[in-house]
Amino acid sequence: MIELRGLTKRYGDTLAVDDLSFDITPGCVTGFLGPNGAGKTTTMRMILGLDAPTKGTALVNGKPYAEHQFPLHEVGALLDAKALHGGRRAFDHLLCLAQSNGIGRKRVTTVLEQVGLADVAKKRAGTFSLGMGQRLGIAGALLGDPGVLMFDEPVNGLDPEGIVWIRTLLRWLASEGRTVFVSSHLMTEMAMTADRLIVVGRGKLIADATVEEFTSQGEQWVQVRSAKPDALATVLTAAGGTIKTADGDQQVHGLTSTQIGDLALGAGIAIYGLTEQRATLEEVFFGMTGDSVEYHGLLGTENASAA
């Protein structure tokens, strides 16, 4: 369980994190979503006691992080795959972390096997690819068998197989009743992994809802192609629909495809095409965060939602 209350971080004139208050509950994967620079990493660093909040508090299992005597037994975190000494062998990297929290050598071997790095345990961490670095960081997070897990952009740099592996791991950790908090700037990735999404932009909370609630938020319409668009429009408008014309097709809002089909049949208008459309999660995401993206490129912003 992670509890944020009015968490705020100011760097000079910039509010990196602006008055965030929410709970991250056990037993589900909570996605922490926002464009780059939205304050996700800073929030996670404050939860871990690495950065001091300007205002507000972050509690982990009821206490500020730093007050846990051996915090790796409470919280495991992957902040970034480069947060290690490249000259140290993978095994020694995990061993020094384990020892600092009274965890034995056997457990180091176990987590190395779990993340699939047992064969390269004696290699220096600096020789690892980004994906292997992520796995090593995840091994470190699992060391203390903690009830709370936090991952900052864990799929970064992973190959498709690795991404599926992370997704499965996160789902499994949550199914065991652990609190799983994962950040990402990829909406679709989060929609596949998370149960609940917390969206931030420019440090502010934009939305906090389940994935289903999110999906249903998106605009829905029916794309219609017919023999007599004008006549159909009159019928559909009378039935309560609103119509936009695009490329000869009509976009009908407020009526289902069944209703439209029945109405067209009643009016004797032939229908050639009838497609239900819904804004993609990405479009929902961009709709919410569009104003809060810190660094717009000059080119391609119009097409951003299509990317």
Next chain:
Amino acid sequence: MSGTDTMTPAATAPEPEHFPTTHDKPTQSTLRAALVSEWTKLRSVRSTVWSLVMTSAFTIGLGTLFCWAYLHRREQRGDRQNAVRALLFDPTARSLNGVVLAQLAIGVLGVLVMSSEYTTGMIRTSLAAVPNRRVFLLAKTIVLAAVGLVVAMVSVFVAFFMGQAVLSGDGLGTSLSADSVLRAVLGAGLYLTLIALFGLAIGTIVRRTPGAIATLFGIVLILPLIAQAFPEPWDVRIGRLAPFNAGQAMFSVRYDPDLLTPTQGLFVFLGWIVLAYIIAMVTLSRRDA
């Protein structure tokens, strides 16, 4: 810690919805755990071995070389000149002269113990594991002091014995039983150890390796030179307070009016280290990692 190996799905059955699992909390103190961890960190990077080897090599190799060079030059001088010089000659200090360079090697090790955490990004992982920053700095200090003391003491004693072996060929050597000699050799070993801690404190304050090394070298090597620019008698009065000159008082046998007494030297040098540690502790506690 029997309960820490329960991560596999099979082991967490039969109640998958139940968390936490049966893991036992360690009973040891935070500091004890941090000490074991810091020892692993120190021994598992190559820079540690390298800087300790350099420390030993400079102390022993240069100390012996200085003694040999003294004899060599002595042969080229007249008897009268040598008789004057013999009055001022400090065979103990001569055999320990390698400390001048060795202090840079062990000082760099001290710097790296902390600055490498920042330069590599390891600091975030380290402080997430040991959030009590006082314990974190204390554990690093104790482990570095222990390792540094062993290497430094062995090095200075070997340097002393080898140096005296060279000098005694001309009857110029001294022995540990002579007045103040043991104190001077121990003083040199202690000086090297404390320089490592000084480096650690500076590494904590400056955080980046190049800047921290430059700061350390500046204070140790350049400060005495700057002091010389002051008009008499302030050049001496200020100069002897510089860390290296204060340290030199610790490992000289012959009284030098330009230096402090050995005890004064030790306390002045400790003063520098305490000051550096106070600043290090404040900055480490206040700054974001």
